Structure formats: structure tokens, C-alpha cells
Amino acid sequence: MPHPAPSWASVHPSERLADAPVVRRGGRWWLVSSSGAVLASDRAFTGELDRFATDMAAANRAVADLHNGGDASVREVQR
Numbered sequence: 001m002p003h004p005a006p007s008w009a010s011v012h013p014s015e016r017l018a019d020a021p022v023v024r025r026g027g028r029w030w031l032v033s034s035s036g037a038v039l040a041s042d043r044a045f046t047g048e049l050d051r052f053a054t055d056m057a058a059a060n061r062a063v064a065d066l067h068n069g070g071d072a073s074v075r076e077v078q079r
Helices: 043-068 072-078
Strands: 022-025 028-033 036-039
Touching: 022 043, 028 043
Parallel strands: none
Antiparallel strands: 022 028, 028 036
């Protein structure tokens, strides 16, 4: 049975995890669509979302470091 849509159910694309229809709010994962939101409660699924979010954040930091010239080991390889 779907949960009532929370007040933030209208999510901006930039708030989604890698353009997926999921968002983490209040420590919980929600599946969101234009018609509402459903709480994701399966531990295996939410665990995978947590791992994916962590990996995406690390990748975003690595790309930012490359753009800022902050990763010396990559500069050495590129020479």
C-alpha cells in the first residue's frame, strides 16, 4: 500500500540520485514519480542505494579533483 506523498514529493531532477527516481530524505529512501512517492523499505535494496550513493559521491569528488588539478598521481600518468 503506497504511503501518502510527503510534502517534498515534487523533487527537482538535481535532487535525484543519478537521475534515478529515488531521493533520500530524513535518512530514508523514497521512490518518487509525478503521481507521488513510496517509501523504500527493503533493506537489501536500500543498502544498494546507500552504496551507489557513496560511490557516486566519490566519483564526483574524483572528477572535481581532476578539474581542479588536485590529483598529482593522475597528472604524472598524463605526462
